[in-house]
Amino acid sequence: MLVLKGSEAAARIKKEVQEMVEGLGGHVPTAAIVRVGERPDDLSYERNVMKKIASFGMEARSFAFPESIREGEFQAEFQKINDDPSIDGILLFCPLPRHMNGLTFEIIEIGAVKLNSRMEIVDTFEELIRPEKDLDGISPVNRARIFAGEKDGFAPCTAEAVIEILKTYQIPMEGKRAVVVGRSMVVGRPLSMLFLKENATVTVCHTKTADLKAVCREADILVAAAGKAGMISGEFVKPGAVVADVGINVDENGALKGDVEWDGLEAAAAAAATPVPGGVGSVTTAVLCRHLAEAAMRKYGAEQAQN
Numbered sequence: 482m483l484v485l486k487g488s489e490a491a492a493r494i495k496k497e498v499q500e501m502v503e504g505l506g507g508h509v510p511t512a513a514i515v516r517v518g519e520r521p522d523d524l525s526y527e528r529n530v531m532k533k534i535a536s537f538g539m540e541a542r543s544f545a546f547p548e549s550i551r552e553g554e555f556q557a558e559f560q561k562i563n564d565d566p567s568i569d570g571i572l573l574f575c576p577l578p579r580h581m582n583g584l585t586f587e588i589i590e591i592g593a594v595k596l597n598s599r600m601e602i603v604d605t606f607e608e609l610i611r612p613e614k615d616l617d618g619i620s621p622v623n624r625a626r627i628f629a630g631e632k633d634g635f636a637p638c639t640a641e642a643v644i645e646i647l648k649t650y651q652i653p654m655e656g657k658r659a660v661v662v663g664r665s666m667v668v669g670r671p672l673s674m675l676f677l678k679e680n681a682t683v684t685v686c687h688t689k690t691a692d693l694k695a696v697c698r699e700a701d702i703l704v705a706a707a708g709k710a711g712m713i714s715g716e717f718v719k720p721g722a723v724v725a726d727v728g729i730n731v732d733e734n735g736a737l738k739g740d741v742e743w744d745g746l747e748a749a750a751a752a753a754a755t756p757v758p759g760g761v762g763s764v765t766t767a768v769l770c771r772h773l774a775e776a777a778m779r780k781y782g783a784e785q786a787q788n
């Protein structure tokens with residue numbers, strides 16, 4: 482069985498990013514990493530992202546706010562970052578603390594539609610983030626672009642990371658049966674759209690799927706993104722299938738486990754699979770870096786066109 486290593490995909494993406502950065506006339510793409518609170522997962526992801534962006538020859542600035550910050554105050558700070566021309570891209574850690582579920586600034590209601598003072602339809606911070614700076618594809622504009630299969634949208638980085646690993650190893654997707662277990666807005670749904678764009682035939686599974694095992698066994702490409710350690714055993718895998726494991730679960734000893742039972746894959750005669758750790762997760766931050774370089778390139782291109 483071929484092990485699909487995230488490091489291979491990340492190295493390929495790094496080369497692409499470095500070429501993009503070289504074409505920016507000395508401008509160093511700069512990201513804002515915006516965090517509210519001190520969740521250990523966020524802190525560890527933030528460290529990873531900051532390191533990765535620097536290692537790709539770009540810059541990252543951390544904007545951390547206490548969990549106790551008032552929503553209005555955070556909103557004003559966030560808007561400054563959003564509008565700052567020296568910031569090319571933003572990673573906003575979600576979910577935000579519960580008291581920040583909706584925006585509180587001046588809202589004008591016209592029937593069922595809410596507009597802010599800039600006359601934009603807004604309800605949440607996801608809606609406030611400028612789509613051209615939205616590195617992790619959380620804004621409604623980017624979601625719509627991904628849904629429509631447009632090339633200019635930023636997809637959520639993890640969903641795109643799955644496609645990137647398959648492309649790195651030249652695994653064909655066109656005409657293949659792709660089954661995605663999980664339908665979250667972060668992974669399952671956008672990934673199903675990205676597979677469609679690659680001309681795969683897609684099935685999306687969830688907790689109400691009847692006979693999950695049988696559906697998974699139809700997959701040429703099976704993606705596990707449920708967040709349930711080891712739930713995909715060898716019995717779910719068709720011989721010759723390619724398996725991508727998005728799950729990140731921490732066991733009682735603190736070790737990382739995927740959603741796929743790795744030991745069952747050889748016996749199931751899977752053709753290839755991504756490990757955990759060292760698979761999809763390690764490509765996610767590389768994709769984020771490429772989004773940052775792309776955001777900077779688009780801005781640079783627009784400025785050049787104006788001059």
Ligand code: NDP
Pocket residue numbers: 639662663664665666667668669686687688689690693706707708709712727728729730761762763765
């Ligand atoms: P969510 O909890 O938001 O979504 C999980 C999805 O899986 C839901 O759609 C749920 O169905 C479905 N699901 C859960 N259990 C089962 C089951 N037993 N059978 C069928 N479907 C099931 O998780 P995320 O999408 O945010 O994350 C999924 C996994 O990916 C997690 O382990 C997370 O840690 C990891 N992850 C990894 C990243 C990376 O960089 N590699 C980044 C983001 C996430 P339903 O909708 O019916 O509830």
